[in-house]
Amino acid sequence: MALILDLGGNDSYHGLIGASYDVRYGNAVVIDLAGNDRYTGAPLGLATGRLGVGLLFDGSGDDTYELSPGSGGVGLGGLGILVDTQGHDQYHGNRLTQGAAIGGLGLLIDTAGNDRYSSHGFAIGFGGPLGLGAVIDSDGDDQYQCGDVLPSAYNAHDAPDSKPGDPEFQYDCFGLGAGAGLRVLTAQPQWLNQSLAGGMGLLLDLKGHDRYQSANFSQGMGYFFGAGILLDLDGEDDYQAARYGHGASAHYGVALFIDRHGDDRYKSTGPYYNAGVAWDHSVSLTIDAGIGQDSYTFDGTTGLGKADHTGWAVFLDEGGHDAYRVKSGFGETSEQSFAAFIDLTGEDQYSLLSGVPDFRPGNSMIFSHGTGSFFQDR
Template sequence: MPADAAGDGFVLDGSRGRILVGGPGDDRHRIDPGTILVVDPGGNDTYEFAGPVMGNQLTGGQLTIVDLKGDDRYRGDPLAIRSLVALVDLDGDDIHEGGVGTQAAALGGVAILIDRAGNDRYVAEAFGQAAAALGVAVLIDGSGDDSRGIGDRGQGFGQVGGTALLWDLDGNDRTQAAGPRDTVGRDGRLSQAQGMGTGIRASHGGGVGILRDDAGDDTYVLEMFGQGAGYFTGIGVLADGAGNDRYEGLRYVQGAGVHGAVGLLADRAGDDLYVARHGVGQGMGLDMALGALRDGGGDDAYEAGSLARGPGRRTASGSCWTAGVGTASPLPPRAGGATMPRAACPGLVPGRRRPGGPLPDERRGRSGRPGPCRRPGRRSALSIRSSRRLCLSGGRTSGAGGRGGPDGADPPQRPDAG
């Protein structure tokens, strides 16, 4: 195979594709179609992807990148379409930038991104950071305080026939998603991220989306659909280990299963904060679905609107399971003076304080400790009064407080519309 000079490295062109070998300096690698392997021993390098990596029906396609060290920058959208794309970065504070179909994204293929160490930054528009449809996508990040931002459909997002895993081993990380405006008038954006499995309603069953974080004080922020949520037979899981974590969302979040799906949020330990401002989450099942939120211990705080913390609607099941002893101290005031008390088992009655009003009696006993889980309206419930509490509900129910309304209504027909 002929060799061409490429700075301190070289290029090999063969019958099966192009191989790029970098040098110890700061290299710039252009990843054009036909490139199958890139190896770089060091330096602050830049990688530019020309576009998706596509395979044919006979041989498929492949691209493997191995970078040993350096503060590197990866730009572009190497979506794996009927192909294998693998990127391994062993050290350095790296930046991953892309649009649609990037940072471990697969469509009928397999995509793997491993970043072993460093304080890394991930930025994408959509369908990235571990996103798969009819394929498999895996993003593993080792040590370091990382930030991940995406528009929608990512961070452990499995669509029809897809399985996606985002696994972060350590560090104080921030993971955030936004998304397009809801098409049916609800006040929020369709994020579909952070452990989300979704299908196409009435035609194709959902995939599997998982976000796992082993350690660190982490922050998860999105608006609708995510943080362990499943839609139309999909399975969505967010599993967090140790650390004082913060979960923020609007609705269909934090262990929400909708239309035959499964949604689970499990947090093993730490003093955590759960916020679902409009409700419809925190262990909620809707229409033959299962939603669950399990917290293994710590002084936790919960805030939610209606239909949250253990409800089930239309022969669905929801659960809220916490362990440990909480306190009755309120959260910092929100706009308008509303607050939420901390509790070991918050029950299903929103504990929001109206300006100038007392905390609900259902939330605290005479001793000031959290009282038993209580559900108004037609519900079946089980409450175990001890340091470990289990809140379950099933059957036909309405929103918290026995009210119906838009938070208890069916989402739209298409997953991309809610």
């Protein structure tokens, strides 16, 4: 095992930092106890467990982590752990960073400070096939950002003439609590068995007024037998997502999104599927708990309890004077699905932009769009 122990000072680290090198040198540990440090890791080279164990522990200071692909608490057939216990820290990542795993365990733990997490994709609590990836932040007003770099395949169908920077141009994220598998789409039957079921991705924030901003497939999202979880336990938070966000699942995925407390704001660039939505044999649950005054501004998207193609989805807001604005949803279903929208208490405001015949959501009402559909405001 390789070990580096630094007792103090403002240090700079480059290259392989607490990362397993190969099968002969499988375990590596770096411990830095104090100082405002800067870590610039090589690809697969910072708190990365690659057929081994990679551990980085930073005890204090306002630290900066520059994360190349496959680094920052990443497990690839191994165990990768990054722990930072104090300071206002910044984590800047490429793809497959910050609590990500494929065939292993990747973990990033930050216990204090107003921190910033950013990545291109497949990051910030991402579980690929046979992987468990998690980010746990226990305190501070934090910012999480993922996306705006990797163009989405949906552009070819939804906006073939758009280009980066256009409002309708979409990006993919697969992060902020996302589990995803490898889904091979092919006309060749012999290639279908190359598909791989997804793992589990978790983003857990215990306290603070936080901001989440991400592109497609994010914020508690499960894709192709994967499971995605986002849990925020306290604070007044802002959630900005895109297609498939805020507790969304597709193709046999499972999704869980829970915000336990606070006056929260939810938005999406769309164009589809936010907040308790499931597609193609998937299951999703989105809960905003407590009695906060929440707003859901989904003018350009669908959701708030919506399921299609044998999906099961539930959206639940426990209380408060909330404002809902959505293109379509509120318990809509199709093709042998089940979907529910439930608001337990409070004088709420509703705006349904699609103009569904015979349905105007309001307070103290129960409604069903048809088989498998349920809307209730108590």
